[in-house]
Amino acid sequence: MNKRLFICIAAAIPIFLSCSKQGFLDQTQSSELNEQVVFSDSAYTINFLSGIYSEIGFVSWPKRFGGGGLDASTDEAEGAGLGTINTFIQFATGTVNSNMITKDAWTTSYTNIRRANIMLKNLPGAKFGENIKIRSKAETRFLRAYYYFILLEHYGGVPLVGDSVFQASSAIPSVRNTFAECVDYIAEECDAAAEDLPWNHSGENYGRITKAACYGLKSRLLLYAASPLYNGQGITAEGPLQAVVAYPNEDKGRWERAEQAAEQVMESGIYALHQGDNSEAGYGFYQVFQLRKNAEYLLARMQNTNRDLEGIWNPPTFGVSNSGAYPYLETVDAFGMKNGLPIDDPNSGYDPKQPYKDRDPRFANTITRDQSLVFHRDGLAKRPVNIYIDKTNSNNVTSGKMPYIKVLRRDITHIKW
Known part of the structure; x- marks a missing residue:
């Protein structure tokens, strides 16, 4: 050796x-x-x-x-x-x-x-x-x-x-x-x-x-x-x-x-699991990856104020040129509905024409897709992500035909067991 x-x-x-x-x-x-x-x-x-x-x-x-x-x-x-x-x-x-x-x-x-x-x-x-x-x-x-x-x-x-x-x-x-x-x-x-x-x-x-x-x-x-x-x-x-x-x-x-x-x-x-303020469904799940300290972290890696999460997971249109991985559709489909049923269950209520409706709240805080609200690096209010522009649409608005672009995984600053 x-x-x-x-x-x-x-x-x-x-x-x-x-x-x-x-x-x-x-x-x-x-x-x-x-x-x-x-x-x-x-x-x-x-x-x-x-x-x-x-x-x-x-x-x-x-x-x-x-x-x-x-x-x-x-x-x-x-x-x-x-x-x-x-x-x-x-x-x-x-x-x-x-x-x-x-x-x-x-x-x-x-x-x-x-x-x-x-x-x-x-x-x-x-x-x-x-x-x-x-x-x-x-x-x-x-x-x-x-x-x-x-x-x-x-x-x-x-x-x-x-x-x-x-x-x-x-x-x-x-x-x-x-x-x-x-x-x-x-x-x-x-x-x-x-x-x-x-x-x-x-x-x-x-x-x-x-x-x-x-x-x-x-x-x-x-x-x-x-x-x-x-x-x-x-x-x-x-x-x-x-x-x-x-x-x-x-x-x-x-x-x-x-x-x-x-x-x-x-x-x-x-x-214990971080609950957040319950102001909206899934907010606690989102918030736990943004906080420096909460009751869910068993060990947190210390570092300076950073934009690691945004710099890796924000879409290219938000100024990210060297991004992380892009999720496969199978990963996206693994998220069920807010009623707890998988999307292929006949009783789940999943509508392929409205694939984001009534999904598990963790979906919106994990997958960046068309019209997701994401913070820009300028630190102002969240802005929608425009992935697909339908040129046949006279109003030139986002049609949402290309839904999934990037996984927003947990901030690696925090290690959780």
């Missing part, structure tokens, strides 16, 4: 942007930093930890894989830039191979695992109080578990390096741990981190890891592990690799373990 995939230079402190200029991710910039300097100064030490935070959410970024993200890599949507070789096209067409596939999940995750181990090694001598040391250690252990989770999603079992910090001359483990060993390790790290963390944070500490983030990650991990793909039912490999890619045997008790992990968050009484 190539040592370069494990050895990552972690002494430099990444510059990371915070939603608040007084937030915990503010950076003190300097040069000529090394490990001794970083961990002999409390500000540099916290900044080092902030650097491990900074790449949370990279795997679900909608511009990943050459612009199409996960949507265009599946049968949900089609990405822009079809005239070039993009990873999302390779996924969608089944032409992915080891020579061309992106290695971001591997390199970014192991980079941050190594950073976490450097942090844990140096924390005992850090120049701040014991309470901050305890909290920082718990946050670091969660972050390390989070990046192992990303590796597990992409590769199955991977080498677990423990607390080791390898150098270029080190003998680096190259044997993959089993799927079960990786699941157990991540779950145990989440539990250990949760013991020393509060249920939530406020003020400048909002965005730091909490018990809810720990139990949320554990819940998702165990839910995946219990699914048929991994729970001894979807295995195609044989021999030693069988235990690396999944559980070799089926165990329905894994579903109970996943349920118990989810209950750890639900029973806290602090987190």
